[in-house]
Amino acid sequence: MKQKILIVEDQFIEANDIEIMLIKAGYQVTGIAHSVQQALQLISQQVPELVLVDIFLKGDRTGIDLAEILREKNIPFIFVSANSNHEVLVAAKATQPYGFIVKPFRERDLTVTLEIAQYRYENSVEAAVRKEDVLTEKLKQIIQCKNSWEEKMQQTAVALQHCLAFDHIEVARKSEAEASYTAVSFLRIGFNEYQQLGLNELQTITKTTMKQLGELQNVIFPAEEAMTFSGNEFAEMTQKPSMRKLIAEHFGMKSLLVLPLKLSNGEIILFSFYSRKPDAYKRDQLVLMKTFRSILTVAVEQMFLMGRMPAAVTARVAVNSAVSSQAALFPGIIGKSPRLLEVFDNITQVAPADTTVLILGESGTGKERIAQSIHDLSKRSKQPFIKINCAALPANLIESELFGHEKGAFTGAMDKRIGKFEMANKGTIFLDEIGEMPIELQSKLLRVLQEKEIERIGANAPVRIDVRIITATNRSLEKEVAAGRFRLDLYYRLNIFPVSLPSLRERKEDIPLLAEHFVNLCSQKLGKSLQLSPAALDSAMDYDWPGNIRELENLVERSAVIAKGELITRLHLPEPPVVDEPSPSPGFEFMTNEDNERDHIIRALKKCHGKVWGAGGAAELLDLHPSTLNSKIKKLGIRKMPF
Numbered sequence: 001m002k003q004k005i006l007i008v009e010d011q012f013i014e015a016n017d018i019e020i021m022l023i024k025a026g027y028q029v030t031g032i033a034h035s036v037q038q039a040l041q042l043i044s045q046q047v048p049e050l051v052l053v054d055i056f057l058k059g060d061r062t063g064i065d066l067a068e069i070l071r072e073k074n075i076p077f078i079f080v081s082a083n084s085n086h087e088v089l090v091a092a093k094a095t096q097p098y099g100f101i102v103k104p105f106r107e108r109d110l111t112v113t114l115e116i117a118q119y120r121y122e123n124s125v126e127a128a129v130r131k132e133d134v135l136t137e138k139l140k141q142i143i144q145c146k147n148s149w150e151e152k153m154q155q156t157a158v159a160l161q162h163c164l165a166f167d168h169i170e171v172a173r174k175s176e177a178e179a180s181y182t183a184v185s186f187l188r189i190g191f192n193e194y195q196q197l198g199l200n201e202l203q204t205i206t207k208t209t210m211k212q213l214g215e216l217q218n219v220i221f222p223a224e225e226a227m228t229f230s231g232n233e234f235a236e237m238t239q240k241p242s243m244r245k246l247i248a249e250h251f252g253m254k255s256l257l258v259l260p261l262k263l264s265n266g267e268i269i270l271f272s273f274y275s276r277k278p279d280a281y282k283r284d285q286l287v288l289m290k291t292f293r294s295i296l297t298v299a300v301e302q303m304f305l306m307g308r309m310p311a312a313v314t315a316r317v318a319v320n321s322a323v324s325s326q327a328a329l330f331p332g333i334i335g336k337s338p339r340l341l342e343v344f345d346n347i348t349q350v351a352p353a354d355t356t357v358l359i360l361g362e363s364g365t366g367k368e369r370i371a372q373s374i375h376d377l378s379k380r381s382k383q384p385f386i387k388i389n390c391a392a393l394p395a396n397l398i399e400s401e402l403f404g405h406e407k408g409a410f411t412g413a414m415d416k417r418i419g420k421f422e423m424a425n426k427g428t429i430f431l432d433e434i435g436e437m438p439i440e441l442q443s444k445l446l447r448v449l450q451e452k453e454i455e456r457i458g459a460n461a462p463v464r465i466d467v468r469i470i471t472a473t474n475r476s477l478e479k480e481v482a483a484g485r486f487r488l489d490l491y492y493r494l495n496i497f498p499v500s501l502p503s504l505r506e507r508k509e510d511i512p513l514l515a516e517h518f519v520n521l522c523s524q525k526l527g528k529s530l531q532l533s534p535a536a537l538d539s540a541m542d543y544d545w546p547g548n549i550r551e552l553e554n555l556v557e558r559s560a561v562i563a564k565g566e567l568i569t570r571l572h573l574p575e576p577p578v579v580d581e582p583s584p585s586p587g588f589e590f591m592t593n594e595d596n597e598r599d600h601i602i603r604a605l606k607k608c609h610g611k612v613w614g615a616g617g618a619a620e621l622l623d624l625h626p627s628t629l630n631s632k633i634k635k636l637g638i639r640k641m642p643f
């Protein structure tokens with residue numbers, strides 16, 4: 001039986017059309033609402049399995065307002081709208097819909113969108129179940145090993161990290177008889193690396209006396225319910241002196257999720273997860289943690305039976321040999337910044353499943369490396385990992401490259417050829433620069449995703465394949481969809497599990513480690529023992545890195561070759577960005593289109609201080625692809641000069 005669907009649409013005729021399409025396709029329509037209020041009324045009478053929501057509705061509330069309520073109620077929804085401008089897409093996307101369908105649409109578009117929604121929903125449910133299974137298994141192992149209480153807690157923290165990302169965790173115990181908590185807490189300092197923070201550490205780091213710390217510990221917050229605090233709520237909660245305020249201020253934490261566990265003897269164990277991201281914890285994370293509550297309670301209770309939590313905790317850096325290190329799991333991926341750790345968390349979560357992954361990030365941020373890691377950490381690791389760059393192939397070759405061809409399928413097809421998809425069978429295919437895939441081919445890719453079969457050009461029967469798909473792009477696919485260059489249904493199929501890679505500018509704290517790594521690689525290559533001078537490192541920290549890690553890697557290599565001795569005293573960074581002055585006002589003379597375009601680009605470059613790529617760059621401002629802008633700069637002969 002297909003899903004029960006509620007239609008929320010204020011245009012009578014359109015609502016009617018949708019209803020006819022749905023019924024014809026075998027869906028059950030629970031009702032048609034013309035406003036948010038009416039929709040809520042209908043939902044209170046019968047909960048639908050999915051809601052189709054128009055964005056602009058009669059009344060003062062929009063479909064986006066309804067979407068937020070639906071998320072609260074855990075009811076999946078799809079937007080239906082004629083308006084696909086970028087701002088609306090961004091606002092709609094923030095509500096995490098299961099699909100988006102643009103009017104006017106055909107019956108087939110609607111049914112495909114519904115199928116994708118179903119697939120995505122099942123995937124998210126399956127992901128939650130998988131996380132719970134993995135956590136249960138890990139907790140069992142932790143209980144059985146003969147470690148101390150703190151070690152067990154640290155291992156529990158590591159296990160939880162894969163379910164809920166955090167930068168600091170505190171586990172506190174409050175017995176009925178006692179007025180204050182005893183707590184053990186860990187600050188994340190690397191992937192699977194935590195520093196245990198006891199009162200002694202806090203005293204040193206925060207320059208607070210033991211007496212003051214004792215007083216702060218006595219400020220206890222009610223802990224009956226699982227709750228999240230972010231944004232203003234977090235700021236308000238951390239106004240008055242307390243341990244929470246101390247942690248927030250000294251470690252830069254910006255949001256909190258608290259999860260109280262009530263043990264059978266009445267004691268309360270309070271898990272506090274802190275994150276440096278202001279919006280890390282929302283309803284979804286809360287729901288997920290609540291589902292883990294019972295398995296955590298049982299596990300913590302058993303850990304208690306084996307050893308009490310110490311009243312005063314001595315601090316030390318907790319390094320656990322039982323957990324795999326970053327170097328072992330992600331060889332060659334350097335960095336410890338919170339943004340990169342978040343990426344590692346995402347990868348470890350998604351790698352074991354067959355879920356399709358979309359890697360987003362500027363050029364040179366390491367998308368290919370990350371794709372390789374996902375493959376290496378998956379159960380397909382012994383099978384092929386096939387990469388293909390959709391931007392590097394001429395449009396007329398991509399199809400045969402991807403799907404292969406039969407002998408004589410087209411002029412020049414002298415032999416039968418196996419395509420990349422077939423080569424990747426049982427393994428993983430990595431489609432880089434997916435945003436560049438020609439629209440005609442996108443429907444074929446969609447078919448592979450839906451039917452799990454491919455057809456060689458010129459063949460008369462499809463071939464079944466079992467391939468995990470990882471894609472990557474440095475473009476905004478939403479913008480591509482809005483511009484009609486990328487299929488919305490394909491976007492939803494690919495965007496099941498997005499992993500966003502930070503630019504190097506967003507994780508400058510990793511530059512010293514990365515620079516050292518590349519210097520070591522050069523030393524090996526050149527048979528020297530190279531070092532980077534502090535001044536050269538400082539210049540790297542000040543630079544904007546539009547080309548990200550690849551640019552850093554290339555610059556280190558170039559500077560190493562140029563360096564006279566073994567000390568690299570200078571990184572040969574590009575000259576500060578400089579651009580022409582726009583042409584003087586034309587007065588009564590007419591300007592050509594070319595002059596206008598030239599001036600327009602120069603103004604944009606000046607506004608962005610000469611930056612072309614990435615966030616805040618001229619390409620973004622002009623809504624152009626950076627390489628398109630670069631070729632225009634060349635073509636229009638825009639020269640460099642100081643500004």
Ligand SMILES: Nc1ncnc2c1ncn2[C@@H]1O[C@H](COP(=O)(O)OP(=O)(O)OP(=O)(O)O)[C@@H](O)[C@H]1O
Nearest residue numbers: 332333334335362363364365366367368369549550
């Ligand atoms: N975290 C990292 N640590 C060390 N080296 C890295 C890291 N990330 C990327 N690199 C190196 O930087 C270079 C660029 O990485 P990669 O090719 O994966 O980037 P990309 O995002 O796929 O680029 P593009 O979008 O241009 O295809 C590679 O040589 C890669 O090995």
